[in-house]
Amino acid sequence: MTTGSTPGGPPRTVLLRRGEVHSPADPFATAMAVEGDRVAWIGSEGAADALAGSADEVIDLDGALVTPAFTDAHVHTTATGLALTGLDLAPARSLPDALERVRAHAADTPAGGVLIGHGWDATRWPERRPPTRAELDAATGGRPLYLARVDAHSALVTTALLDRVPGVTRLPGHHPDGPLTGDAHHAVRRAADATVSPAQRAAAQRAALRRAAALGIGAVHECAGPEISGEDDFTALLALAAAEPGPRVTGYWAALVTSAKEADQIRELGAAGAAGDLFADGSLGSHTAHLPHPYADAPHTGPAYLTADDIAAHLTACTEAGLQAGFHAIGDAALSHVVSGARAAAERLGTDRVRALRHRVEHAEMPDEDAVAAFAELALTASVQPAFDAAWGGTDGMYAERLGARRARALNPFAAWLRAGVPLAFGSDAPVTPLDPWGTVRAAAFHRTEEHRISVRAAFTAHTRGGWRAIGRDDAGVLVPGAPADYALWRTGDLVVQAPDNRIARWSTDPRSGTPGLPDLTPGLPLPECLRTVVGGRPVYARLNE
Numbered sequence: 001m002t003t004g005s006t007p008g009g010p011p012r013t014v015l016l017r018r019g020e021v022h023s024p025a026d027p028f029a030t031a032m033a034v035e036g037d038r039v040a041w042i043g044s045e046g047a048a049d050a051l052a053g054s055a056d057e058v059i060d061l062d063g064a065l066v067t068p069a070f071t072d073a074h075v076h077t078t079a080t081g082l083a084l085t086g087l088d089l090a091p092a093r094s095l096p097d098a099l100e101r102v103r104a105h106a107a108d109t110p111a112g113g114v115l116i117g118h119g120w121d122a123t124r125w126p127e128r129r130p131p132t133r134a135e136l137d138a139a140t141g142g143r144p145l146y147l148a149r150v151d152a153h154s155a156l157v158t159t160a161l162l163d164r165v166p167g168v169t170r171l172p173g174h175h176p177d178g179p180l181t182g183d184a185h186h187a188v189r190r191a192a193d194a195t196v197s198p199a200q201r202a203a204a205q206r207a208a209l210r211r212a213a214a215l216g217i218g219a220v221h222e223c224a225g226p227e228i229s230g231e232d233d234f235t236a237l238l239a240l241a242a243a244e245p246g247p248r249v250t251g252y253w254a255a256l257v258t259s260a261k262e263a264d265q266i267r268e269l270g271a272a273g274a275a276g277d278l279f280a281d282g283s284l285g286s287h288t289a290h291l292p293h294p295y296a297d298a299p300h301t302g303p304a305y306l307t308a309d310d311i312a313a314h315l316t317a318c319t320e321a322g323l324q325a326g327f328h329a330i331g332d333a334a335l336s337h338v339v340s341g342a343r344a345a346a347e348r349l350g351t352d353r354v355r356a357l358r359h360r361v362e363h364a365e366m367p368d369e370d371a372v373a374a375f376a377e378l379a380l381t382a383s384v385q386p387a388f389d390a391a392w393g394g395t396d397g398m399y400a401e402r403l404g405a406r407r408a409r410a411l412n413p414f415a416a417w418l419r420a421g422v423p424l425a426f427g428s429d430a431p432v433t434p435l436d437p438w439g440t441v442r443a444a445a446f447h448r449t450e451e452h453r454i455s456v457r458a459a460f461t462a463h464t465r466g467g468w469r470a471i472g473r474d475d476a477g478v479l480v481p482g483a484p485a486d487y488a489l490w491r492t493g494d495l496v497v498q499a500p501d502n503r504i505a506r507w508s509t510d511p512r513s514g515t516p517g518l519p520d521l522t523p524g525l526p527l528p529e530c531l532r533t534v535v536g537g538r539p540v541y542a543r544l545n546e
């Protein structure tokens with residue numbers, strides 16, 4: 001199927017009918033018309049009969065569900081593609097399993113360059129420890145290897161890679177045998193990334209975007225920066241996304257801005273803002289999230305990479321330049337710095353000016369009541385990842401190990417964010433957790449801590465419209481006439497309304513409520529299968545034998 005405009009002619013019209021269309025414009029809609037790159041009409045089969053004769057193409061949905069395409073609000077595209085096409089240790093279930101996967105990858109990879117892998121998580125292994133440098137040296141045959149932890153905030157390396165980075169042993173975060181963090185980690189990552197050729201980079205980016213499209217994702221927010229990926233990687237991704245059919249890519253460049261000139265440099269890269277992973281701290285898994293009290297399993301509180309003054313200066317300069325800003329902040333102490341800095345910027349510039357830019361905070365896992373209130377007051381978007389809770393939450397998960405059960409129970413309070421009116425945008429942080437939009441919605445609706453659960457409808461909105469609102473677009477991420485024609489078709493079971501409060505769920509399923517249903521995401525049930533993904537009226541994925 002092709003849509004859009006014929007060169008020199010009128011926009012092409014496509015009519016989809018005999019399905020279920022998820023739209024607030026008509027909760028009982030079974031048909032939708034697309035004209036060019038916009039939704040033109042949504043309604044019933046009776047009206048569709050009248051439109052069929054004038055449509056350029058009529059698609060029989062055969063009961064399929066039509067929804068807005070998902071937006072993944074936090075992705076590292078090249079790293080995701082490298083994990084998809086190369087060494088991914090996320091499936092490893094033990095230390096010997098991980099070492100065997102490293103050994104097999106080294107054997108299958110031609111010599112030259114650096115072996116790059118991702119995804120190990122020793123908290124899930126019976127041995128409860130990562131490989132030693134000597135073990136990795138043996139598994140790789142002495143070749144250079146960079147192996148990022150699943151959270152990408154620390155990495156294991158071989159001796160051969162260390163030898164390529166002069167002075168690395170004197171940098172903060174160096175460990176003589178264990179994972180590297182901080183400056184030492186960034187130095188070895190840069191050395192590894194420098195060996196990825198432009199062709200390898202493009203192949204990885206295409207692989208990641210293809211996977212996103214196959215999962216009904218129509219847009220991703222690339223969270224790049226000088227401590228994550230180089231400028232060449234960032235600009236090449238934006239160019240590839242502009243030139244080839246696929247999900248839309250909105251890029252963020254996480255560099256500290258203190259002047260109008262630096263803001264202009266961010267724009268010249270093609271970035272939507274100086275946001276994304278501008279690190280106020282690190283991660284809980286790597287013991288680098290910044291806490292006010294020591295970790296339960298380590299005698300320190302984790303580093304603060306930015307002060308409240310740094311944050312205030314960045315937000316002030318970006319707001320004055322009309323540029324969206326943002327930070328990566330996970331620990332409660334780091335979030336306290338963000339809140340203090342944001343309030344200081346608002347005092348200097350006025351609350352309305354700060355609110356207008358919709359500055360964002362990535363992850364925001366450990367907010368207290370004051371932080372939640374400040375986010376609402378200053379219209380800060382909480383760009384969050386429900387799959388983190390699914391992977392590491394609960395009474396026996398990694399969060400409880402790092403923080404103790406009581407502190408861990410407070411993490412990722414999605415219901416509190418919504419009650420306060422804080423804008424939510426959902427993402428995966430891929431490759432930290434996989435691209436998996438329906439799984440993300442399920443994780444929010446069935447949070448391991450019951451009081452943090454939200455309705456499937458609210459979670460779906462955060463993963464569709466929420467991502468568009470986070471970039472300042474209120475007209476997209478929803479199927480209504482005039483909206484961008486970014487949508488996905490799904491094979492799924494019965495549509496239901498799921499909410500933590502059964503009284504709300506019962507009322508919502510009453511026809512008088514006019515609440516459109518969504519797939520049943522009860523854990524254990526199969527997730528919807530994507531049949532087709534369309535972006536701007538153009539199909540970017542179509543499953544064979546739909």
